[in-house]
Amino acid sequence: MKEVQEILALAIPQPAMGDQLQLAEADNVSVPDCLDYSLQRFVYERPLPVEDVAMVVYQPAKRGKSAAIELRYCVAGNKYCQKTNCTDKVCMEGHKHEDCNTKLPSVDMITVRFQPAFIQSLQKGNTSFSLFELQSKKPFVKTIQPCTKSKAVLEQMVHHNYEGILKNIFLQSKALELLLFSSDQFIQNDTDERYGCRFLTHLEDREKIEKARSILLEQLDAPITIRDLARRVAMNECYLKKGFKAVFGTTIYDYFQKERMEKAKGLLYERGLSVSEVAIMMGYSCISHFSTAFKKHTGLKPCELLLR
Template identity: 45%
Template sequence: MHQAPDILSLARKAPVMFNELELLQYREQQIPGSVQYTIHRYRRQSQFEVDDMGMLVYHRVEKNSKENYLELRFCISGNTYCRQKEIECDNCRFSLSNSCEQKSPSVDVLSFLFSPTHLSQFINGGKMKSMPDEIVHFRHASSFSKTLTLCGKTRTVLEALLNHNYSGSMENIFLNAQMQMLLLYSLECMIGEKEEMAFTCKFLANESDREKIEKAREILLQHIGEPITIKELSRKVAINECYLKKGFKELYGTTVFDFYQSQRMEHARYLLYEKGLSVTEVSMMLGYSSISHFSTAFKKHTGIKPCELLLR
């Protein structure tokens, strides 16, 4: 199963421990016959540097179409949030936001999940002529995640979604319209980036070879607890080791080994902190020959020893 990277960690360029963040607002809603969306608004600490970014996640399960979905994720920093927004403090009510003492800088993480049923309304029945057609039809062969540059149009829509005053049926109509615009702009952005894409590794111009690299990434995620060598991985995706290493580096900006280690250590962090497993249990689950080797790898990635995490 495709596991898209955490957009907040990508935007920060470092792993995020969610106990570092204070949740100011959480909202989840399923618009009837439309999109499921969530908004997490966190207080931004002064040392917490985050880039604005978007991500398109295409998830396709060949043998179970019910699990297919298209998701848009966004991370926006620099907004401010009134802690009394739900009851409207006087300064905000009368647009005197500069005088509001309840304002806090925020980091907003938004997710919009589109189901195949919802996207089917946009299918025109003709031949698929472009990548967006394949995505909307769920005909693109493999799952993938694609980071997106936020254009001015996308920023305007996101700002409207975060600050509108609609309620009831009017709110659903407004949200539905804005989310469709987000989908349109995100697909436009993806097309533009693809047209401008020039690969250093010439073989990546071949879509089937790119899909082999994407499949290699998925296999790595599936083998978090079962160490796999470059040779084994290259055989599984039917591409030579040199092409695999060079192609992976170009597509994902990191080496196969560094990506694999990063994912393993993030999984270890989850097992230790969220699941409460012991260092010994996690070390064994991830296939380490000794606790000391695991501890060294964990500290190199996170900056702390596994036992120190358990004390937090």
């Protein structure tokens, strides 16, 4: 679940929107001595901005085991009619069903984890093997934008009619294509160019940034200083500020205020609490300060929202 939340935070700019997702389909396949494949398909009814994103997760070799590589993808797609008695020929043949009456927009989470033994077999006899910097002794996560070829492969992996051993062969062949395409992107699109932060290539630092975000969301009613936040996640203040903005696209303060006002909006509009009650719950000692902050975020005064 943690892996899903991590990539969703990149794919959906506004975390609160992730609550709209409903799990509609799941599939897990293990190809012996090769890879593990999983698909989680989420559907939603209201418009949801989704940015296609991919992550390369690397774990170094340890205790005699080869390095492990995991490819994670979050892409926008469609869930089509699966009824066996459907009279739509396009649906029945399993092609792209653009006119399907039951089509729903979806967010597809696809993970391919290559088993260490398989990676080791690729390395045999290749002294110059440099796929995903496999000589690195530290784990890291690198984020890339899925290329057109990768997204075409992902579409095929989600919509196919193979079963049994043929399904294993099909998924293995497509996973190798993803490995090839992502390797090309890995070399061409360095994380420093995307984030401007070399330290974010390491998994432990990405986890600290995510932990900082979780702390903010857990205490929206109690503002925390950046110094205290940095201390709680054991990270340098400068790195924390730079890394947070690189990952979430906004400053720590702006992110906190946005989520704080969204929660206040829900308390006012959905629960019908008074302005003074919500101001106190959000940690404001002065109602006018709360009203100013609320209007800056929503464009409305808290009392105007109550009248709607």
